[in-house]
Amino acid sequence: MPKAAGASSPFLSMVTMQLELMLQTEAGGIDAAGDQIKSAFPGLTADQEALIDEALAGLRRREAGLVRLFPVPVISSRRQSRWYLGARENASPNWYAYRDHLLSKGWGETAVSSIDEASTRITNELLCPNSGVEGRFQGLVLGYVQSGKTASMAATIAKAADSGYRMVIILAGLTNILRQQTQRRIETDVVVHNPERWWVGTTEGQDFRLEDGIKLPTLERGKCALLVVKKNAAVLRRLKRAMSRLSGLERKSIPTLIIDDECDQASINTSAYRSAVSRINGLIRDICDQLPRVTYVGYTATPYANILMAETSVDGSRDLYPSEFIVSLAEPEGYFGVRRLFADEQGADLEAELPFIRRVPDDDATFLQPVSRTNRDLFTPALTPSLRAACDYFLLALAARAHRGQEQHHCCMLIHTTIYAGCHRRLRNLVHNEWLAAVLQDLRSGNAQRIEELRSLWQRESSSLEDGRRAELDCPAEAEDFEQLSPLLLAAAESITLTVENSESELSERLDFSSHRPLHTIVIGGNVLARGLTIEGLVCSFFIRTTNQYDTLMQMGRWFGYRRGYEDLPRIWMTRELDNAFRDLVNVEELIRAEISEITRRGWTPADMAIRVPQIASLSITARNKLVMENLEQCDISYYGAHEQTIGFPVSNEFHASNWEAGALLLKEAVQHSGRDPERKGSSVLIPEVNHRAVVRFLRTYRLEKESMQGISDFVESELDSAEECMETWNVAVIGASGGRSISFGEVSGITLLNRSKINPAYHSPFGGSIDQELRSRIYLKALMGVSDVLVDVNREAYRAWLGSLSDPGFSTDKDSWDSVKRYREEELGKRPLLLLYPIDRQSQPRDWDPEKPLDQQSRLPLLAGLESPEMLAHHILGMGIVFPNVSRATARHFIRVKLERPAEGEAFDEAEILSLETDDEGNP
Incomplete structure (x- = not known):
């Protein structure tokens, strides 16, 4: 430290760098680093001390900015002070090389900055590699399926290596193709830019294997080892043996980062029912135990099993529960994910989802998948017709991309109907012989009828997006005319190949996107396609594979990802059952992420509060062998903090007449006993301070179709029996619409009926059968409540002012959200629940309804459409929404969570595919 400051900027920069180095070696925090640097140099001048204080203030501002980074919620154990405040250009060669690499590939500055911020947050949670402190940190990073989690991994790896980590081990899936994909990606993204800083112990062609007598190298400072290994017992045993050959002193000298890609697959202990530990889980923990300074980070988009595992395993040792941190990554810019396709229940007036889902009639499944395992060989x-339409559309999309100058890009279709490998080749032969060969012959011969069929399909599909929606997407402002595609169809068809991708496929037959030749292929497969594998340029999916597990279902969504230049083209054919399941999972995913944000806001740690996972009646959270049932608990309170709404109704006059009568009685009692006159709120009517007795009577008699709402009445009554004060007094409102028909309802006059159209299950799926029956028997609205409805009992102008005044809210202030409106209600009204009634006109119809247009070309329909007679729906519909307040002991509806610090027991493991990996001595996929 010089005695004289000289020019202040060089001195300030030097002090700042010194303080950053001290943070990474002492990990004692900014204040401790400041005290240490001042005490080490007692002869400092007043100017120098002032400059040190200025440097400390700058670091504190950076730390505060890091903490406030939105939207990257982090649940942290805070076992160490923040030690990494971001990359320094002269000391972060791996990160800056990776950053430049992303920019050169066309990533925007915003997207790269998002990766930078998120990876800084993650790096800060890793065990500080230079402090000399020994320990084992365990964390979880929650991303989105096909969202580019590898980009986050690469950024974190680069920053970890720049900061002192000496070894990175990536556990890269269960198969060779996934491991090779990860090896190629990390080498291309990180290693090749600074090869002198890396020792790579695996290659694209070879998994980890060291000859006898050869040790892992102990690298000099500034160099890092990289191992990309398959999650296979034989491979992990070899890695464990290699670690054991190092001396204790050598192991202490290599701070190690272990990244477990798709950590909910195979890494979970699935042998707990035998009071034992499954091989892969045990080997991962053994490797961690051998390393005195190690951070284990699991990456997944489906974290259910990981956040429901025990902290302690059956053998008494520490399991892989993320006890140090959980990070929820933001949805990346330009990501084409589940919410774009299925939306969530954001509001009745918002058409957020893209109209890309096509219905496969339930009857078609009998022709495309065997009924059971026993008859799979004879099937x-x-x-x-639905599969033929999907293949036709793939051909048209391929021609459209060629017209856009993308004929040299990969373009694929996915057919996923069954897990049985033997069926895949028969399905391939079917598609080749009865579709591809036939369409080639028709195009070469100029078959007018076939060309007209393709024209009709393209006109129907290309018109599904309005101009306003196209403007929101990365695609041309106008869709191509069929005349523009017609000359390109034959060449497009001739470029199509068919690929079977399953565990029985020969290596030479498998997908290979690494060559310079564009791949235009229809991929047929099963479990290999269900996780991790990226199908590049996927534009069309035919998906009827059923599952009863959250994680398996979400991971099978290979169509998520990025579709730059053709976001208007993706289409997915699926059954009604799968469509409904994905819509439920959108809300599960949002609830889990909201849970992480709330725990972060409250400052709790993973050991203080386990994340809750909501249950869906028709689905299991994950494979039962992954869940130790005695280690889980049903949360003791339901619905607090949740909002619920009725979005589906049967076509039943008796059902709706009963509900209408229940609503009329509620309003009559509310007006008589509330002590307050009804208040006009625009087109709506508010009755404040309603006694709970009227509400309970309504909830007892109001009939529900939505299964998740069935327990509301019992929940409210049990809370009242427990003297829960927040349930004593309610606000009740009837939501109306300007211009709606005016009626009297329960002695309240001037109520206006709402216009709500129903989702058309036959949209773009003109295949009849089971779809027509659904149209006649059920009304599905998708959403009933609007976010702004929740503001019916508060001052909207005051809400706007409040929203604009927030500096660090934990949610976006650019638009209304469930979080923002509910939090404001609680600030103004306290813990008061809100009951909303929605009187819906039976004669409702879409705003753009065209009775001359075919039904299958309209996404929404009048409520009476498709009924054999209008008298089948002779009564108006009464919908209901409820907003429950948050309370300190609350959970949302029907959650389960892990009981922390409990030993684990469990049930039998029956996944044959992973069992074979546990016992395979050669490590083959």
Whole structure:
């Protein structure tokens, strides 16, 4: 430290760098680093001390900015002070090289900055590699399926290596193709830019294997080892043996980062029912135990099993529960994910989802998948109209991309109907012989009828997006005319290949996107396609594979990702059952992420509060062998902090007449006993301070179709029996619409009926059968409540002012959200629940309804459409929404969570595919 400051800027920069180095070596925090640097140099001048204080203030501002980074919620154990405040250009060669690499590939500055911020947050949670402190940190990073988690991993790896980590081990899936994909990606993204800083112990062609007598190298400072290994017992045993050959002193000298990609697969202990530990889980923990300074980070988009595992395993040792941190990554810019396709229940007036889902009639499944395992070898598939339409559309999309100058890009279709490998080749032969060969012959011969069929399909599909929606997407402002595509169809068809991708496929037959030749292929497969594998340029999916597990279902969504230049083209054919399941999972995912944000806001740690996972009646959270049932608990309170709404109704006059009567009685009692006159709120009517007795009576008699709401009445009554004060007094409102028909309802006059159209299950799926029956028997609205409805009992102008005044809210202030409106209600009204009634006109119809247009070309329909007679729906519909307040002991509806610090027991493991990996001595996929 010089005695004289000289020019202040060089001195300030030097002090700042010195303080950053001290943070990474002492990990005692900014104040401790400041005290240490001042005490080490007692002869400092007043100017120098002032400059040190200025440097400390700058670091504190950076730390505060890091903490406030939105939207990257982090639940942290805070076992160490923040030690990494971001990359320094002269000391972060791996990160800056990776950053430049992303920019050169066309990533925007905003997207790269998001990766930078998120990876800084993650790096800060890793065990500080230079402090000399020994320990084992364990964390979880929650991303989105096909969202580019590898980009986050690469950024974190680069920053970890720049900061002193000497070894990175990536556990890269269960198969060779996934491991090779990860090896190639990390080498291309990180290693090749600074090869002198890396020792790479695996290659694209070879998994980890060291000859006898050869040790892992102990690298000099500034160099890092990289191992990309398959999650396979034989491979992990070899890695464990290699670690054991190092001396204790050598192991202490290599701070190690272990990244477990898709950590909910195979890494979970699935042998707990035998009071034992499954091989892969045990080997991962053994490797961690051998390393005195190690951070284990699991990456996944489906964290259910990981956040429901025990902290302690059956053998008494520490399991892989993320006890140090949980990070929820933001949805990346330009990401084409589940919410774009299925939306969430944001509001009745918002058409957020893209109209890209096509219905496969339930009857088609019998022609495309065997009924059971026993008859799989005798099953012969048939080309159904829905599969033929999907293949036709793939051809048209391929021609459209060629017209856009993208003929040299990968473009693929996915067919996923069954897990049985033997059926895949028969399905391939079917598609080749009855569709591809036939369409090639028709195009070469100029078959007018076939060309007209393709024209009709393209006109129907290309018109599904309005101009306003196209403007929101990365695609041309106008769709191509069929005349523009017609000359390109034959060449497009001739470029199509068919690929079977399953565990029985030969290496030479498998997907290979690494060559310079564009791949235009229809991929047919099963479990290999269900996780991790990226199908580049996926534009069309035919998906009827059923599952009863959250994680398996979400991971099978290979269509998520990025579609730059053709976001208007993706289409997915699926059954009604799968469509409904994905819509439920959108809300599960949002609830889990909201839970992480709330725990972060409250400052709790993973050991203080386990994340809750909501249950869906028809689905399991994950494979039962992954869940130790005695280690889980049903949360003791339901619905607090939640909002619920009725979005589906049967076509039943008796059902709706009963509900209408229940609503009329509620309003009559509310007006008589509330002590307050009804208040006009625009087109709506508010009755404040309603006694709970009227509400309970209504909830007892109001009939529900939505299963998740069935327990509301019992929940409210049990809370009242427990003397829960927040349930004593309610606000009740009837939501109306300007211009709606005016009626009297329960002695309240001037109520206006709402216009709510129903989702058309036959939209773009003109295949009849089971779809027509659904149209006649059920009304599905998708959403009933609007976010702004929750403001019916508060001052909206005051809400706007409040929203604009927030500096660090934990939610976006650019638009209304459930979080923002509910939090404001609680600030103004305290813990008061809100009951909303929605009187819906039976004669409702879409704003753009065209009775001359075919039904299958309209996404929404009048409520009476498709009914055999209007008298089948002779009564108006009464919908209901409820907003429950948050309370300190609350959970949302029907959650389970892990009981922290409990030993684990569990049930039998029955996944044959992973069992074979546990016992395979050669490590083959």
